[in-house]
Amino acid sequence: xxxxxxxxxxxxxxxxxxxxxxxxxxxxxxxxxxxxxxxxxxxxxxxxxxxxxxxxxxxxxxxxxxxxxxxxxxxxxxxxxxxxxxxxxxxxxxxxxxxxxxxxxxxxxxxxxxxxxxxxxxxxxxxxxxxxxxxxxxxxxxxxxxxxxxxxxxxxxxxxxxxxxxxxxxxxxxxxxxxxxxxxxxxxxxxxxxxxxxxxxxxxxxxxxxxxxxxxxxxxxxxxxxxxxxxxxxxxxxxxxxxxxxxxxxxxxxxxxxxxxxxxxxxxxxxxxxxxxxxxxxxxxxxxxxxxxxxxxxxxxxxxxxxxxxxxxxxxxxxxxxxxxxxxxxxxxxxxxxxxxxxxxxxxxxxxxxxxxxxxxxxxxxxxxxxxxxxxxxxxxxxxxxxxxxxxxxxxxxxxxxxxxx
Amino acid sequence: xxxxxxxxxxxxxxxxxxxxxxxxxxxxxxxxxxxxxxxxxxxxxxxxxxxxxxxxxxxxxxxxxxxxxxxxxxxxxxxxxxxxxxxxxxxxxxxxxxxxxxxxxxxxxxxxxxxxxxxxxxxxxxxxxxxxxxxxxxxxxxxxxxxxxxxxxxxxxxxxxxxxxxxxxxxxxxxxxxxxxxxxxxxxxxxxxxxxxxxxxxxxxxxxxxxxxxxxxxxxxxxxxxxxxxxxxxxxxxxxxxxxxxxxxxxxxxxxxxxxxxxxxxxxxxxxxxxxxxxxxxxxxxxxxxxxxxxxxxxxxxxxxxxxxxxxxxxxxxxxxxxxxxxxxxxxxxxxxxxxxxxxxxxxxxxxxxxxxxxxxxxxxxxxxxxxxxxxxxxxxxxxxxxxxxxxxxxxxxxxxxxxxx
Numbered sequence: 001x002x003x004x005x006x007x008x009x010x011x012x013x014x015x016x017x018x019x020x021x022x023x024x025x026x027x028x029x030x031x032x033x034x035x036x037x038x039x040x041x042x043x044x045x046x047x048x049x050x051x052x053x054x055x056x057x058x059x060x061x062x063x064x065x066x067x068x069x070x071x072x073x074x075x076x077x078x079x080x081x082x083x084x085x086x087x088x089x090x091x092x093x094x095x096x097x098x099x100x101x102x103x104x105x106x107x108x109x110x111x112x113x114x115x116x117x118x119x120x121x122x123x124x125x126x127x128x129x130x131x132x133x134x135x136x137x138x139x140x141x142x143x144x145x146x147x148x149x150x151x152x153x154x155x156x157x158x159x160x161x162x163x164x165x166x167x168x169x170x171x172x173x174x175x176x177x178x179x180x181x182x183x184x185x186x187x188x189x190x191x192x193x194x195x196x197x198x199x200x201x202x203x204x205x206x207x208x209x210x211x212x213x214x215x216x217x218x219x220x221x222x223x224x225x226x227x228x229x230x231x232x233x234x235x236x237x238x239x240x241x242x243x244x245x246x247x248x249x250x251x252x253x254x255x256x257x258x259x260x261x262x263x264x265x266x267x268x269x270x271x272x273x274x275x276x277x278x279x280x281x282x283x284x285x286x287x288x289x290x291x292x293x294x295x296x297x298x299x300x301x302x303x304x305x306x307x308x309x310x311x312x313x314x315x316x317x318x319x320x321x322x323x324x325x326x327x328x329x330x331x332x333x334x335x336x337x338x339x340x341x342x343x344x345x346x347x348x349x350x351x352x353x354x355x356x357x358x359x360x361x362x363x364x365x366x367x368x369x370x371x372x373x374x375x376x377x378x379x380x381x382x383x384x385x386x387x388x389x390x391x392x393x394x395x396x397x398x399x400x401x402x403x404x405x406x
Numbered sequence: 407x408x409x410x411x412x413x414x415x416x417x418x419x420x421x422x423x424x425x426x427x428x429x430x431x432x433x434x435x436x437x438x439x440x441x442x443x444x445x446x447x448x449x450x451x452x453x454x455x456x457x458x459x460x461x462x463x464x465x466x467x468x469x470x471x472x473x474x475x476x477x478x479x480x481x482x483x484x485x486x487x488x489x490x491x492x493x494x495x496x497x498x499x500x501x502x503x504x505x506x507x508x509x510x511x512x513x514x515x516x517x518x519x520x521x522x523x524x525x526x527x528x529x530x531x532x533x534x535x536x537x538x539x540x541x542x543x544x545x546x547x548x549x550x551x552x553x554x555x556x557x558x559x560x561x562x563x564x565x566x567x568x569x570x571x572x573x574x575x576x577x578x579x580x581x582x583x584x585x586x587x588x589x590x591x592x593x594x595x596x597x598x599x600x601x602x603x604x605x606x607x608x609x610x611x612x613x614x615x616x617x618x619x620x621x622x623x624x625x626x627x628x629x630x631x632x633x634x635x636x637x638x639x640x641x642x643x644x645x646x647x648x649x650x651x652x653x654x655x656x657x658x659x660x661x662x663x664x665x666x667x668x669x670x671x672x673x674x675x676x677x678x679x680x681x682x683x684x685x686x687x688x689x690x691x692x693x694x695x696x697x698x699x700x701x702x703x704x705x706x707x708x709x710x711x712x713x714x715x716x717x718x719x720x721x722x723x724x725x726x727x728x729x730x731x732x733x734x735x736x737x738x739x740x741x742x743x744x745x746x747x748x749x750x751x752x753x754x755x756x757x758x759x760x761x762x763x764x765x766x767x768x769x770x771x772x773x774x775x776x777x778x779x780x781x782x783x784x785x786x787x788x789x790x791x792x793x794x795x796x797x798x799x800x801x802x803x804x805x806x807x808x809x810x811x812x
Contacts, residue, residue, distance in 0.1 A: 050736075051736040052729065052732040052733050052736055053731070053732040053733075053735035053736055053741070053742070053743040054728045054729055054731065054732025054733075054742070054743040054745075054758065055732070055742070060742070081725075083725065083728075083729070084725055084728050084755065084758055084759050084760065085759050085760075086757065086758060086759040088759075089759070118725065119723075119725025119726070119728065119729060120724065120725040120728070120755065120759070120760045121760065122760075229725075229728075229729045229732060303709075305711065305799070305803075305807070306807055309803075309804050309807035309808045310807065310808065312804065312808045313807070313808025313809050315808065315809075317525075318526065319487075319489065319490055319524065319525025319526040319635075320525070322460045322489075322490050322525065322526070322635075323458065323460055323489070323525060323635045325459070325460065326458040326459040326460025326461070326635060327458050327459075327460075329459035330456075330457040330458055330459055335459070336459070336460070336461070336466070337459040337460040339460075349490065349526065351492065352460065352490055352492060353490045353491050353492035353494075353495070353526070354490065354491075354526045354527065354528075393711070393804060394804060394808075395801050395804050395805070397711075397715075397804075398715050398718065398799060398800060398801050398803075398804055399801070401711070401712055401715035401716065401719070402715045402716065402718045402719025402721065402800075403719055403721075
């Protein structure tokens with residue numbers, strides 16, 4: 001958390017002027033599945049969407065609008081991803097947006113759309129339509145938590161947060177919620193995140209702040225290395241606090257820290273809630289020759305089923321980390337990998353081989369039984385670094401994903 | 407199988423002039439763990455080793471010899487990989503080779519070394535040494551199967567094969583064995599394969615034949631997308647059949663087909679024996695813009711934990727295949743992925759969305775319950791193709807790899 005931010009229990013509707021709702025319309029077997037978020041005042045906005053070549057209809061819909069009208073509201077559903085649904089899917093996303101905009105009294109072009117759930121099925125528009133009506137009727141300034149519940153799929157926990165940031169210009173609030181528990185890759189996947197603020201902010205600055213925050217949060221987490229068709233992050237700023245940020249100001253920098261902190265907290269909740277996960281590993285690659293190399297090694301380790309099952313089994317099997325790093329560097333270097341590996345502050349390997357000073361069994365057991373642990377590989381090839389966060393691969397992950405749909 | 411090859415039950419010692427042995431020396435808790443193979447006559451040889459930057463000591467040892475003396479024998483152990491063992495490990499590999507060469511009566515430079523097992527521990531040389539003595543004393547022309555058992559780690563089944571190839575120049579035999587069940591990636595990993603022949607063959611031709619055979623077999627399989635520190639393939643030709651192959655001859659082409667068939671059969675046995683696997687998927691990418699793109703998509707699908715758990719759950723969840731292909735193509739193309747997906751001959755998706763003519767539940771259930779099934783994604787972007795073979799991701803995989811060492 002940045003120095004000037006106070007953590008709050010709070011949600012998407014913590015900042016002034018935002019209303020939200022979450023209702024059940026029958027897309028999922030149980031629980032709320034349609035969410036609506038709207039600002040009473042026009043906003044500036046920033047948006048990030050998946051680069052997946054099979055991007056879902058709502059993502060294509062939002063992308064087509066980017067650069068034109070600012071987003072003032074979002075309608076989102078869970079249960080069905082509206083992905084791989086062709087022209088009919090795109091028309092359905094359009095219809096969702098128009099319907100919600102009309103009921104909220106804002107311009108159709110200002111209503112964004114998001115979906116998450118099973119890929120390949122067409123949306124049931126009669127359900128969606130009745131859901132939007134019900135949500136619009138129950139919009140409320142305390143509706144943030146209901147919205148957060150409505151976007152969940154395999155998520156076990158609600159993921160929300162809010163901060164109060166004290167700027168030289170005055171106080172602003174940032175609120176947020178997200179969904180994501182599986183199919184999350186280091187390239188921001190099967191996740192949706194919504195961030196609201198009552199700060200006023202020029203759109204270019206907002207985009208810069210969101211990109212930077214995502215790079216350090218949603219783009220650094222991995223649950224299973226897969227990348228979805230539907231991931232998006234929205235940031236809406238409505239200026240209702242009366243504070244208006246200027247590019248390059250101290251206030252803008254503090255505000256950016258606040259957005260980054262909120263995004264980071266949501267990202268870590270996603271990893272902890274990773275499908276079947278029993279632990280979160282903060283894995284740092286140090287001493288890489290280039291940032292690209294650091295990134296490549298970090299993502300390879302985060303994706304390795306062997307590394308991830310070893311963490312699940314509480315096995316300090318650093319050899320699998322070394323082998324995975326070596327595989328990632330196969331084409332980069334013919335020289336021998338002489339890396340050091342640490343789990344917490346215990347040195348397991350030095351210069352590519354087992355540490356000459358072995359770590360005691362008791363100490364290792366203590367480290368491996370933690371639900372949050374940090375590990376480092378120092379490649380000794382340069383000065384570049386990268387940190388990723390990933391979960392272990394467990395029996396429950398297999399169960400959940402073998403049985404998700406059938 | 408090529409037209410002129412007759413499949414045989416047989417092993418590494420099926421070709422004339424090869425002896426082998428497999429003994430227990432205590433490196434593994436149970437079962438044989440040291441194998442020795444030698445030809446009575448000098449050989450020409452070809453060798454392929456992992457490109458992993460953390461390549462094991464025996465791989466470095468073999469690589470240093472490549473291009474000098476031909477290999478006439480191999481000493482191999484399971485239970486300990488001699489990987490990430492530094493200078494001491496390299497000296498241990500050297501000592502293994504010298505000891506075995508001396509007892510077999512061949513030049514030290516002609517004895518290759520291979521190891522497989524846990525990474526990061528030094529070899530127990532007293533055990534290795536007594537194992538080599540015992541193996542040398544029990545070398546036999548029927549010792550192929552014993553060698554095959556001695557190189558197993560998590561393998562459930564022995565992997566052997568032999569063919570008799572009828573060439574215009576006469577008959578030659580090809581024998582082979584391999585180990586590999588986990589940590590097998592499309593780049594030839596945690597596998598060892600040994601191929602022998604009594605054909606005579608110039609080393610350049612032998613290298614060409616082995617590279618081609620590996621490209622179509624060991625380099626097209628994936629169990630978990632990981633890549634090991636120890637993988638190697640050996641091909642030894644001793645000319646004892648009296649048949650000597652010439653580059654460009656019809657005999658050479660038929661012989662190459664024989665080697666490729668033997669390697670392919672071993673590779674498929676590895677996938678079928680993949681840790682915890684319940685099925686083997688033959689996955690073909692068609693219609694890719696370039697061979698590199700075909701390769702990228704094929705490997706991404708083979709590595710996807712979501713795709714692999716769906717196959718385990720008998721869930722025809724083609725959306726995960728589309729999403730994975732889309733993610734692989736994220737940087738390649740901004741245009742929408744309009745791919746077709748087939749499981750066997752059932753069309754599940756056409757032009758990027760669910761097939762308009764849905765496949766019946768009964769037919770789908772029948773397909774998804776097969777232990778061997780084929781799937782195709784046609785990207786409609788060009789004419790390049792790639793086929794890979796992979797196994798499903800199961801509870802048993804997690805159990806095996808979470809508990810392998812502890």
